[in-house]
Amino acid sequence: MVLPGPRIRVESGAMRCSGSWTVDRIERVERLPLGLAWRVGSAVVLDASAVVAMDMAGAWLLHRTARGLERSGRTVTLRLRPEHEAILRIVTSSGVVAGPPRARDRPRVLSAVGRRAWISARELGGLVSFFGEMGVTAARARTGPLRVRWRQVLQHVQTAGFEALPTAALLSFFIGVVLAYQGSALFRPSGAGILVADLVGLAMLRELSPLVTAIIVAGRSGSAYAAQIGAMKMTGEIDSLRAVGLSPIEVLVLPRIAALLVVLPLLTVAADVLGVAGAMVVARAELAMGSGEFLGRVAREIRASDYLLGVCKAPVFAVIIAAVGCYQGLQVADDAESVGRRTTVAVVQSMFLVVVADGFVLVVSRLFGI
Numbered sequence: 001m002v003l004p005g006p007r008i009r010v011e012s013g014a015m016r017c018s019g020s021w022t023v024d025r026i027e028r029v030e031r032l033p034l035g036l037a038w039r040v041g042s043a044v045v046l047d048a049s050a051v052v053a054m055d056m057a058g059a060w061l062l063h064r065t066a067r068g069l070e071r072s073g074r075t076v077t078l079r080l081r082p083e084h085e086a087i088l089r090i091v092t093s094s095g096v097v098a099g100p101p102r103a104r105d106r107p108r109v110l111s112a113v114g115r116r117a118w119i120s121a122r123e124l125g126g127l128v129s130f131f132g133e134m135g136v137t138a139a140r141a142r143t144g145p146l147r148v149r150w151r152q153v154l155q156h157v158q159t160a161g162f163e164a165l166p167t168a169a170l171l172s173f174f175i176g177v178v179l180a181y182q183g184s185a186l187f188r189p190s191g192a193g194i195l196v197a198d199l200v201g202l203a204m205l206r207e208l209s210p211l212v213t214a215i216i217v218a219g220r221s222g223s224a225y226a227a228q229i230g231a232m233k234m235t236g237e238i239d240s241l242r243a244v245g246l247s248p249i250e251v252l253v254l255p256r257i258a259a260l261l262v263v264l265p266l267l268t269v270a271a272d273v274l275g276v277a278g279a280m281v282v283a284r285a286e287l288a289m290g291s292g293e294f295l296g297r298v299a300r301e302i303r304a305s306d307y308l309l310g311v312c313k314a315p316v317f318a319v320i321i322a323a324v325g326c327y328q329g330l331q332v333a334d335d336a337e338s339v340g341r342r343t344t345v346a347v348v349q350s351m352f353l354v355v356v357a358d359g360f361v362l363v364v365s366r367l368f369g370i
Contacts, residue, residue: 004052018050021058043075051084059088127349130327134257137249149255156259160221164263165270168216172271175208176200176278183279184286193287196279197297204275206306211358213267214317217260218350222325225256226346229329230339238330253326260318268314272307305370313361317354324350 006019046066051058066076080088183196229252232238238248276298283289328346332338 006051006058014045014047016050017046017048017062018052020053021048021051021061022053022055023057043077044069046076046078048078048080048084051081054081054084054087056087056091059084059091063088063091126331127324127327130330131323134249134253134323137247138254149251152255153258153262156221156256157263159224160217160259161263161266164217164220164267167220168213168267168271169274171212171216172204172209173274173278175212176204176275176280177282179203179208179275180279180282181286184282188287193283194289194293194297196283196287197289197294198301200276200279201298201302202306204279205272205302206310207358207362209271209275210264210268210310210313210317211354213264213271213314214321214354215351217264217267217318218321218325218354219347221256221260222321222350223343223347225322225325226329226332226343227339229326230332230342233330233332234334234336234339248330249326253323256326257319257322260322261315264318264321265311265314268311272310309361309365309370313358316357316361320353320357321350324353 004019006017006021009016009018046062048054048062062078062080066078069076078088179200180196183199184193187193187195187199229238229248232252241248241251276295280291280294283294284291325346328342328349332342
């Protein structure tokens with residue numbers, strides 16, 4: 001015999017329930033706003049004497065409804081069949097019926113700041129630990145048998161280097177153009193337009209080329225590393241590597257770092273050339289300065305240490321970008337949302353650390369007179 005589904009009929013001062021209140025049938029009435037029909041302070045009768053079948057799920061729903069009405073200031077009388085009352089006693093005595101959780105107070109400002117600071121400190125500690133583990137693995141690989149996966153390194157060189165070259169070159173060219181335009185507008189009224197070469201040469205070779213290139217690579221390769229390793233973590237490939245005795249750092253992290261160590265200095269040099277070329281075009285058009293005069297001025301006024309400092313920043317930035325991207329990929333949980341979140345964190349964190357490292361190098365170089 002097919003039992004009827006659960007039904008609720010609201011009459012004056014009473015809510016009459018009938019049908020079958022079992023776990024496979026109560027979904028249709030579980031989310032009904034049963035308390036809205038009654039005024040605060042009124043007496044409510046939950047009459048379930050016409051219910052033909054009830055299990056613990058149905059008894060729990062009725063009990064929850066009654067307690068909800070009572071908490072909102074209404075007086076509730078619950079009527080059940082004797083056999084259903086026994087089921088309700090089992091539900092209430094087992095402790096499975098719990099009131100709704102109390103609304104938490106909104107955290108205060110200092111509490112929220114402290115919690116965020118603690119989370120950031122833990123994240124930084126994990127990143128530092130990862131750098132240490134990466135260094136130990138690299139030292140062990142160097143002293144042991146040579147197990148460099150050159151195919152992976154070359155593949156990452158292509159994706160992080162050759163494919164990023166047009167973007168980095170074009171952006172550096174236009175940065176040189178903008179710097180030269182601003183410099184010409186600043187120096188030309190005072191008859192010192194030739195100082196545009198000094199401005200662009202120093203800014204591009206020492207600071208902007210390595211920094212802009214690192215930011216481009218962080219957005220392209222750092223995010224790609226986090227997404228790739230995160231997807232491997234979700235599909236169980238990382239656990240499979242550990243199961244066969246291979247280190248994920250040796251197989252996945254070190255080839256990516258090696259590729260960026262090769263690629264980022266080369267991209268920085270290309271950015272230097274294109275940035276100076278863009279400024280040279282503007283200097284010819286705005287200041288009637290020939291290419292030979294412009295390059296000669298740059299060669300005379302820019303020290304070799306300025307150029308080498310900009311190039312030497314690139315390997316530091318490369319290690320930061322690759323390590324942060326791989327670390328965030330290894331922290332991915334077993335859901336797709338975590339991949340996107342960790343990829344975003346990898347880009348933001350690597351850019352932040354690159355700028356911090358650039359500032360640190362700038363301060364140290366000034367202390368040593370470089």
